[in-house]
Amino acid sequence: MPGNPAFHRTELILGEAGMGRLADARVILFGVGGVGSWCAEALVRTGIEHLTIVDSDVICITNLNRQLQTTRANVGKVKVTELAARLGSICPDAQIVPVQEVYNEHTRDSFDIAAYDYVIDAIDSLSYKVDLLATASQADCTVFSAMGAACKLDPTRIRVDSIWNSQGCPLAREVRKRLRRRGVDGDFQCVYSEELLPGSGTHSACGTGECFCPKLRTADGGETAADEWCTKKAQVNGSVAHMTGAFGFFLAGLVVQDVVNRAGDGAGLPD
Template sequence: MLNQFSRTELLFGTEAMNQLEQARVAVFGVGGVGGFTVEALARSGVGTIDIFDDDKVCLTNINRQIIATRKTIGKYKVEVMKERILEINPKAIVNAHQTFYSKEVADQYDFSEYTYIVDAIDTVSAKIELVMRAQEKNIPIISCMGAGNKLDPTRFEVTDIYKTSVCPLAKVMRKELKTRGVKKLKVVYSKEPARTPIEDTSNSCKNNCICPPGTERKCTVRRQVPGSTSFVPSVAGLIIAGEVIKDITGIR
């Protein structure tokens, strides 16, 4: 019988679609990268999706985040994303966690319940914590490296963290993971050197903050607010989704 996933089933087959329906994928961060990852997972028939983010949609998110529109400004991202997933697949189970993931809250979640984990957050300490938890429970994880301040979406690669170069975030991750004895980590990263944002008083979030009321982590506390586009983080997010889907089904 035809359904919203029929075109995908033509490539993957019924067994793989059943695997996706039974899978539970956790996506940490539903911004420019993670939002597109979730979008693709939902449109591919993943049955249960856990989403983690404590942010609200901001006007400055509209240039790159799939859930960001004029109508969603000020709403919590996980709530907007949950509504969107259910509009795509009403049968999906969506667990929305309005939280900033960190070591302090990690024990609240049972990682052994996940089929796959996606790291789409930009805090090094949280990324390291995710990797360690996934390794402890032997759950596959894929991590996104830096996507900000870049213009060329064709420079992304899927590789092991210890084979990365150029990306400053990947360099920090390599060092921290090696110290902790982590042998491997699948990542999506770009070899494109990051650009320096053109920032002045008129377009600076630090000087003209427009974060919605109640925002926990404002851009004013960041050392640098990265520049971004609609076509770089989205590509990284879709690449991640593709890897997750292919790993779950075993189809390559």
């Protein structure tokens, strides 16, 4: 990666040692939706060459407003596959591993979390998020997590802090509560917002015959069923690209800054 003309502008900031560390870092990202997709692209465009992206979902037309890999042409296709193809076109030398799998307590053992330097959490599901954070906090890796990016409009109210110090975010509050119940006291940085817009969610037709999502799964009886994730979504919250994207960029920035600051040759981002 150092000396690659495609990354010349980045190397001017990060230095040769920093670029080398980025190329060597192993990152796994859970969730490639409105937050994770932007995070993934920022990482690859900056110089990360070993990236595993995990998501079980397929692309829905309602993803178009905020998810980087979504176009009208690929509705119904696999999110991680579409994103991996895009990332590969940006950096052909990068090893992008797409995993179409949901992370939960039943599948956690299939992910060798300890093999990665960085674990990035951009999962929507609260129970799955907490399980990942509890598991990753016990591994010898650095964890960065996104809290709630939905129901937000003001990017100036985005903050980065310890999960235990975050304020004003209902999701972060619930994550802390559930981590305490599990006896987890490990610390990690999270991206959150103090803003909350009331009345920006709805109990929609998600998972019903009126759902917008592509229905690609055949149930046991032979009938076409809604996507598994949608059937579990009791409420859909409003979200916009400039907020979910900003959360993703913050996560990518935390990884890049941590990698470069460990380079040890004086190159690094300012505090």
